[in-house]
Amino acid sequence: MPSRQGAIWIFRLLVLLGSSAPALWLAWQWYYGDLGAVPSEAVVHFTGKTGLTLLLVTIAFSPAFRFTGWVGFMIARRQIGLWAFFWLVAHMLAWMGLDQYWDWPWIRREMVDLPYIRYGVAALALLVPLALTSFYGVQKAMGYRAWHWLHRLIYVSAALGVIHFWVLTRADYLLPTLFAAALAALVLFRLIDAAIHRQ
Template sequence: MLSARSCITAFRLLVLAGCATPGLWIGWQWFYGDLGAVPSEAVVHFTGRTGLILLLTTIAFGPAFRLTGWVGFMIARRQIGLWAFFWLLAHMLSWIGLDQYWDWPWIVKDMVDLPYVRYGVAGLTLLVPLAVTSFKRVRQAMGEHAWHWLHRLVYVSAALGVTHLWILTRADYLMPSLFLAVLLLLVAFRIVDAILHRQ
């Protein structure tokens, strides 16, 4: 049988593969011209969906640890959280570069005029301090209490991301509804868990 350490290593490698594989897929599709009539739009949407899925998965690792007690979820949570930030940053950069052609006056105008852009930018901005403080030395310097309070912003960021997707959607609301349901379930778990641990 695999040791506990080996299981955690294997899980981290699985997380790495799962987070990196979408990049290989979208690169392959771009190279062979299989991204439809508007490849740039496909890239923007794909990176955003991937980032939001990974962000919700990052949050879900907390309840997974609570329910199973397996420390591997907590060890890999920082890893998948950084991948979520990477994909959401790629989402914004692909929107700026592929969709807006680095036209900064127009980009700023969209940020001011379009609510879904404002929500998306705000959600990504909130992830910046979480990414910066995700490293062990920074966490130790901050102290556990302050660090945990800061990293609760991940829920706000995820809510902004879901709102961004919801407003952007025009017809089929199945996907944003699924994202919203998952987020509400994770928030409910966090609230119930906090209440139970205070008793």
């Protein structure tokens, strides 16, 4: 049996592999032309879904810790949260570059005219201060209470991300519904957990 530190190291390695492997798959599909009729659109959608999935997994690490008491979930939470941020930044850059061809006037017009773009931009913008303050030194300088309150913005960002995905969907709402249900369950757990620990 691995030691406690060994188990945490293995888990963090699995998080690294699981968060980076989609990039290898995407590069492979792009190289061999297996991304469908509109590869640029496939890249935009894939990066967005991957980022939103990892964002929800980041939130889910807290209840996983509550249920198991295993500290590895909390140690790896910052790691996977930064991966979620990476994928969502990649999603935004893919949209700007592959879909909009870096046409800045058109990009600004799309942000103003299309609600789902505004939801997505707002969701990513809320993650920027979380990424910048995710390091232990910053957490210590801010104080845990202020840092903890700031990082609750992840729930707002995830909600905006789900709305972004829902509004842009045109036909099959199964996946957006699953994302929404997962977020609702995580928020409900958070509220119940907070209520119990206040007693």
